[in-house]
Amino acid sequence: MITKRLLAATVITATLLFGGCTAAPTADFGPAEFGRYVTPLDDLALPAAVDGARLVGMGEATHGNTEFLAAKQAVFAELATEHGYRVFAIEGDFGGAAAVNAYVRDGSGSAQEAVSAIGFPIYRTRELVAQVEWIRDFNTRAKAGDKISFYGVDFQRYDRNKDGLASNLSALDPGFAKEAEEALAPLTDAKFRGLDDEQQRSAAAAARTVLDTLVAREQRYAETDRAAYDLARQYATIIWQGAEWRASGADSNLRDAFMADNVGWVLDREPGRRAFLSGHNGHVLTTPYTFTPTGALLRQRLGDDYYAIGTDVVNSTFTMAGVRGSSQASISNGAAKEWARLFGEKEPGFVDFASASADPAVAAFLREPRAMTNVGNEVVPGFQFLPFTYTITLAPAESYDALVFVADATPTTLLPPS
Template identity: 30%
Template sequence: MNFLKKSSLLIGAFSLFILLFGCGTAEALDEADQYISTIEEIEIPDGVKVIGLGEATHGNIEFQELKKDVFEVLVKKENVRVFVLEGDFGGGQQINQFILNGVGTAEDAVNTLDYSIYKTEQMINLVQWMHDYNTKVEGDRKVYFYGNDMQRYDYSKKGVLDYYSVVNAKAFKKYASQLEHVSNDTMRKLTMKQLNGIDKTIDTIILDMQTNEVKYVDQSSKESYLFALQYAEILKQRTQLFLNEANYTKLRDQYLTDNLQWIAEFEAERGHDNIFVTGHNGHIEKTSASLAGYKSMGNYLDELYGEKYFAIGTDFMTSEFQAKNGGSGERQIHTLENRNDLVDAFSDVEPNVFYVDFEKASKSSELLDIISRKQKMANIGDDFRGWYKTLKKFYTIEMIPNEAYDSVIIVKAATPTNVME
């Protein structure tokens, strides 16, 4: 009886281990190399308007380098002229000034985002490449940089006030005073009363701009007016996130989508119909698979654009990555092995970084089976603690690959970025 009881406990424990840790068990696919291609060989289907690139971690060199590598291919082969980053909208426009007009340096421009994950050599190289590219081409071929995030105040506030200093000096003084205490440094110390006051001020600003559109455009330009109004919307979104902490992730992806749509429509008016957006895998994928329960930007984009939205996910086999420990705030290096049937199928291919188009992969019955059923794919943010390694749900999202993405880039061994704090 005791033996049976112990055996049952052992079987139960083993079953729980498999359930929780569930590593991939697939063998390497024979001739898997015929289903891969280089980044330079990426081809996007005709009619696509928005190309999304996810990143499995924020802390690996390879995933940050892919932003530049993929965008460069899209610029040269797909006539894409617009780069959108999961980063601050206002700071993004400071980067835009650098790549278009050479204002400041690439490092200074990157620092305006105020996101430590982007204070890396790889991001500086991306921005410098965009600047250098623009010096060699005519106006209609130049590239543009945007952020579609709303988690900062400073540069959007500056954008609003700079505009009022041109079109309405009296309003400028009033709003500068009312928003004096609003900044990146102070925003997490603001009381609910202050936040509600800020929200009302921004509503007044938006209403004033909408009411006086003709007058303000006459004193400035249509483009500067639209940007000022969008800066105000970003301030509103940031404030709403603070006022609705319980719905933070839900609201953020909705706002990410709204801002991306604004960028797409604004740039379409300038003749740029195709845009490239990059962010975390959890924002890019189409199926809202995260256990956090929010609707992903990729899901919204899939509904808005259908087949005109092409999503590229990323995954790794092994990764040595850096991330911030939310408890201590210190950055640490972590090492992780990621196993699922999809990455296992390509474990014998030679390149360290390669592209897998799911349409091409579907010609293999084995690969079609793998990408058509749930896989635990890497998804690591900027907060990671050592004990997260004990459960796959803390560093993966379980999704059906060919429903979440149209293709995937796999990195066999990923290496850590160095954040320049």
């Protein structure tokens, strides 16, 4: 009871102090002027900038809305069919995403099984299944060298990565494969939250030793099988990243730096092929805020070869899913109502900021800081009434190259328990 009263008092106090403090600049022009630069998602035309880019990253204001996944599907379908993009990378487990790649390229398993393998409960949705099935269908009609590949760039699971390491390392050095298996035994999906600080540091050190050994033996192993070595090394890297990140106390800077490295690995593995990166807004944007996100690091490394698309929403009822179960929450970002006015009848729609900035008034508006919706997996109960807790204030055209806007977003549909 005391806890509930304290939470209620905190919410009321914060509402009084900060409730009106979200940045919401208004434009001195209307939808007629702004609409010249907007294309509806159902008639999408992407700018020439994507043809010059190596990587397009697209965010989502929440992880649990149908409309954002539909928008990503619309953008990726256009990139794949009209602009030659052949790599799909997701903010999901590397080892789990390998199961998706096997399905979309070879038909192994089912789309539901493949999506479930990614490891994050929030991805176990009918919407992502539909996207994976679209990629699979595309590949059935594509030539052997023109199929889409699917990768994960996150590292928060162990089991499938350990399986991938064992499979590739056994072909190179069965003895060391056994040693690595024993060294990495404490790192499992079932127990990754159960290690104390000392155990976590010890496990991270063991994972680093396995990785360092692989690096030291590169010449020897690569002479036997370069492809197996490259995959074994990346699986070992992913395992170490997960252990090191947890040993750090889940440091956000470290996580996003590791994901940027993994995106780089994917691009190196797919030379000459353009890639699409699907993640949260907070990971794909190109400017630092409370930490340095993956997108900011990619912009430093790739320059204009990285094109970032953000998303925003006024009203969202979204799915929250985690290891403890699932539920729904609703939020409303009043600052996004100006987008709704400007997009008008072209909502949901897409706007390229460079094109829109040809109009000086629009350019100035897009560089004004404003509160944009920024929810990860969940909103703390009671805080859905505090917009400053689920928005981030930034200048859209400084943090993204484009925006997809949705006025009202509905929750994703989770797959039934397997």
